[in-house]
Amino acid sequence: MYKNCIKRLLDIVLSGMALIILSPVLLVVAILVRTKLGSPVIFHQERPGKDEKIFTLCKFRTMTDGRDENGNLLPDEVRLTKFGKLLRSTSLDELPELWNILKGDMSIVGPRPLLVRYLPFYTEEERKRHSVRPGLTGYAQINGRNALNWEERFAYDLEYVEKCSLALDVKILFETVGKVFKRSGTLSGAAQTVEDFDKYRSK
Numbered sequence: 001m002y003k004n005c006i007k008r009l010l011d012i013v014l015s016g017m018a019l020i021i022l023s024p025v026l027l028v029v030a031i032l033v034r035t036k037l038g039s040p041v042i043f044h045q046e047r048p049g050k051d052e053k054i055f056t057l058c059k060f061r062t063m064t065d066g067r068d069e070n071g072n073l074l075p076d077e078v079r080l081t082k083f084g085k086l087l088r089s090t091s092l093d094e095l096p097e098l099w100n101i102l103k104g105d106m107s108i109v110g111p112r113p114l115l116v117r118y119l120p121f122y123t124e125e126e127r128k129r130h131s132v133r134p135g136l137t138g139y140a141q142i143n144g145r146n147a148l149n150w151e152e153r154f155a156y157d158l159e160y161v162e163k164c165s166l167a168l169d170v171k172i173l174f175e176t177v178g179k180v181f182k183r184s185g186t187l188s189g190a191a192q193t194v195e196d197f198d199k200y201r202s203k
Contacts, residue, residue, distance in 0.1 A: 003132070003164050011108050011133075015101035022095060029092050033060050036083045042096055047113035050133045055105035057113060058096035062087050091180050097136050109169040110135025111157035114197065121201040129157040132164060139168075142175040150200055 019026075033041045043061040046054050062084030066074040073079065080088075087093040100106040106113065113134035140148060140156035148156075160168070 002166050006166070007107060007164075007169070008104070011101050011104075011106075014108055015098045019098050019102065022098075025092075026095055029060055029087070029095065032083070033087075037061055037064055037081065046116050047134065048116055048119060048130060049105050049113060050130060052119065052127075052130045054116060055100065055113075057105075058099055060087060060093040060096060062093050094136060101136060105133070107133035107135050109137060109160075109172050111138050111160060112141065118197045121198050125158065126154050128161055129154065132161055137172060137176040139172060142172055142179060145179070150197055 030041050038061075041061060043059045045057050045059075047057045049055045062081075063076065063079035064081060064084075066079045068074060084093075097106060101108055110133050111129040138157065139160035140153045143156050144152065
């Protein structure tokens with residue numbers, strides 16, 4: 001009952017309220033991103049959602065469009081500026097995803113949506129993470145975030161899918177707030193750009 005009905009209703013109410021309350025923050029961050037990193041302010045990227053249905057994720061951009069003499073984009077760790085690292089470590093770059101939640105692409109709590117190109121590399125067990133809507137935060141995020149390796153992340157994702165409940169979602173939300181303020185469970189410097197899953201699985 002919770003997973004199929006109540007969870008979606010709470011997502012609509014809470015994301016709508018958050019968009020209204022946080023609108024001044026969204027405006028300030030948007031202005032800073034435009035000033036420091038350029039346009040477009042919002043980064044759009046396709047991600048797999050529930051049942052692997054593809055949707056367009058919205059985030060504040062955290063990288064520049066820096067290119068080499070041949071016009072090729074510089075490596076992520078070079079384009080990720082100090083300001084971009086700050087946005088990531090505070091999770092401010094994730095705020096536009098509230099719109100994805102309101103639309104129904106995502107949930108407030110669930111496995112984080114990863115890249116579409118990773119889909120062929122999942123095991124059948126790992127694909128079960130797509131049986132629920134992806135989340136703004138999740139079980140893996142309160143248990144290490146991007147300091148976890150891929151197997152650990154997926155283990156937490158699958159545990160969440162199995163145990164999904166109102167009590168677990170409330171626990172994840174409260175612990176997420178605490179970790180964001182403490183900026184714990186994150187990596188620094190170039191390590192903030194974690195190794196791509198497809199490269200990791202192809203080793």
